[in-house]
Amino acid sequence: MTNNHDELAWRIGGPQGSGVDTAAGIFQRACALGGLNVFGRREYYSNIMGRHSYFDVRVAHHPVHSHCDEVQVLTTFEDEALARHATSVVEGGALFYSAKDAEVEVQAVTYLDTRAKDDLVAYLEERGLPATLRGLIEDAQQRGVQTYEADFVKIVELLADHLNIAQALAARTMNTLAVAMSLALVDYQRSHVYDALAKTWPGRQKIVDMNVAAVDMAYQFVRDTYETSKFEHRLTPSGSKEPRILLNGNQAVAMGKIAAGLTFQSYYPISPATDESVYLEAHETFPTANGEEGSVLVVQTEDEISAVCMAAGAALTGARSATATSGPGFALMVEGLGWAGNNEVPLVITLYQRGGPSTGLPTRSEQGDLFLALNAGHSEFPRIVLASSDLDEAFYDAAAAFNYAERYQTVVVHILDKSLSSKTMSVPPYDLEQIHIDRGEVASLNGDGEPGSLYPRFAPTESGITPRPLIGMAGGMHWLTGGEHTQYGRVTEDPVVREQQMEKRMRKLETAAREIPLEDKLQVYGDPKADFTVLSWGSNKGAIVEAIELLAEEGIAARLIQVRIMSPFPAAELEEVLATAKPLVGVEANFSGQLAQVLRQHTGIACDKLVVKYNGRPMAGRRLHETFKTIMDGTDETKIVLRNPNE
Amino acid sequence: MPTATADRKLTAKDFQVPFPNDWCPGCGDFGILNAIQQAFAKLELEAHQVAVVGGIGCSGKAPYFFPTYGVHTLHGRLLPFAHGIKLANPEMTVVGVGGDGDGLGIGAGHFVNSGRRNLDMTYILFNNEVYGLTKGQAAPTLAMGLQPKSLPEPNIQGQLNSLMMAMSVGFTWIGRGYSYNVKKVVDLVVEAIRHPGLSFLDILQPCPTYNNLHTKDWYAGKDLNSGQPRIYWLDDTDYDPVIPPDADEATALGKMNEFLSKVHEWGDEIPAGVFLDNRATSTFADRIETRIENYRAQPPNKRVIADGSGKPTADLSKIFDEVRMT
Structure with a gap:
């Protein structure tokens, strides 16, 4: 990760209910208001209060497609955040921690899983460091990370004195303080932070004012307290005024x-x-x-x-x-x-x-x-x-x-x-x-029809589509049923009618396959002529696109075929586009490569390699980039599992 | 369908269809079907404004015998389907028809939660105490210890009191009929449909094929010393089911207590008629209107969502403004 001024990967972690989301919201707004592209990733437990949650925010002048497993600035509100993420801060990065958390023993972190504790203790032991969070801080320091003890309690006291308000009230700005300390460290333009506060609490001027004071306090605290000269990373607004929603x-x-x-x-x-x-x-x-x-x-x-x-x-x-x-x-x-x-x-x-x-x-x-x-x-x-x-x-x-x-x-x-x-x-x-709204074929009915007349709502047609009367339309009466039915919707077990209705229904899928345009079925990213072909679907796209861009920077051509429609499955279209794929690499966030199996079912084409992740956490672009390189280097593995034990 | 005019009144015939009916001979369903058809005529409903929504089982097939919109749904799910239709098109008269196993067994969760909404529709329960179409297993309405002929052993599960359950979950009109007294059932169906809220009409009916205990003769009291029919009608007594619109809590509570003692009567004397007519509870449409003012004028099925060229009518500028950064 470069130390330029155009991008930053930031992570904040703390107990659920402590305002991690609010803090991340302020951070993201402050960056978006400065014209930066924002990408946020939220991780949380199935829990209301107390369990560890964290938020990754990656911002840049250029478009951002995925999060980073490693971050440049980490802000922690609790021992578990420090335990889980201290090792994820890159060389030259910064780590904020609370004084109270530093002396906690790894084995004493309340909710940290036993497996994670044991792994961390072993990690520290290998390095001859104490099995405490202090050990992790020292480890970070040895890796060239600047560590900053943030005494939030003290800053809150200062703020309460400054504004002449109760400490409990001042403590509500804790999230703002944490965000502002990070942004002060990278010397980010303060006015955007003010504006972010106004966006966070629209129409609640008193709260905004108190938080503005907290921002000023944090900026000053960072300047007065920390030795920041060794932390070289800065973040500048892009100045873009292009309209953006977050x-x-x-x-x-x-x-x-x-x-x-x-x-x-x-x-x-x-x-x-x-x-x-x-x-x-x-x-x-x-x-x-x-x-x-x-x-x-x-x-x-x-x-x-x-x-x-x-x-x-x-x-x-x-x-x-x-x-x-x-x-x-x-x-x-x-x-x-x-x-x-x-x-x-x-x-x-x-x-x-x-x-x-x-x-x-x-x-x-x-x-x-x-x-x-x-x-x-x-x-x-x-x-x-x-x-x-x-x-x-x-x-x-x-x-x-x-x-x-x-x-x-x-x-x-x-x-x-x-x-x-x-x-x-x-x-x-x-x-x-x-957006063009297409309501499909609705029956046009005039009046009530003959006494007792019924509408052939399921009359077979060439396309499989029959104009449908809507419930309540005069003259449109018919039945609906879970059973097989006649054209009037009346239940039947007649073998010929059954065949007709089954064929009519299934024909609609052929009609859809004919009518839906190619770009809605699949998309190609990267170099469309590249041999190295990734097949994927869904939210992995961002990480894959980033990985392919990183390969392109190295002069390596690769492409992604993203399947957008799974049914009707675009088998013929994929056969054509995959004919030159070599190797074909399936990337999916599941155990067995479900799309890869569907592809083989429909086309006979098998993926040469499968990259999967099934630990519940999304893929990151840089990690995928490394993985693609190992595939290019000829790894024997046919199924590569992406893991990140600290997530 | 013809509509009623000054010269021509609708009759049950206008709500019949020329298809054979495959219920067993002597099935109680016939009386209920006949009564609903008569009630529709009496109410001068237009066929296209009626949706009859059925569950699964013998009675679930009832929608096929109406020339209205007829929806034969899934086992136990008639209430959610009916709710969807009524909520999206509030002009419809929606009538649910299903069995006691369907509604109180597999569909019990929907029965309970529909009560909480008090949507303006009618639910008619065909109550014969057994699962007919699967050949006579015990329904939740069958008393413990009874052994209709299909049961290999007497029933060891307790009996559910459908009327009491309906009251406790919020149905605002609760009645009981008997399928062999069609005239009474017609009046009850008319009243249930007219009630501006969720009405529940439980209709006792023999299953001549599988319920050999509670037969037509049993209901007629032929086994009793008195020889008198078991069913007696609440409108022949001084029981008053009405909770008026302006009722205070004490009045409503008093009425609930009367209701409770009445619904526990069973055996040699079985009350039928209107048990509860609660006019004090708001309907679901009323509640929706407190949020969406033009709900009745612009219900979900009527709202214009696109102009002639297919362009969306929705204006999202305010929604975008909320998240607008630059």
């Missing part, structure tokens, strides 16, 4: 849904999907171009079974309807998914993958649910499965999902993962001009 994946999806005309969303709380529905509920009304108040009705249901059935019921009336969940919830939705597929219901399910199986790693990331999304449900029905790789795709795919659902009258599963849901990035505001 948001995370859950928000991007929610915004995409609102733009696309979502009017009904049901959900049952589950990490890491909940935040999307909560965001929608908090933004349930909004202005529209036609002057009417727009709205999304968000309903919290009793379980995911209810959520999927309710969303399907709403979709039958013509509402754009969705539900959002994670693996365990999706597992419960499977029967409803099949019903919606059988009844050709335009239903959107947003699936945020997390570590599994079963309850798994509720707050960590994985790409373990591709098979589930593709195969959930008994027997067969058509489904569209979209996989987003970054915030932009999360937004536009969330919107496109409804077009696919209504055009092909079937279920759409939009897959993301925890890493993407909680990833923050500064991006240009989304362009609604790029």
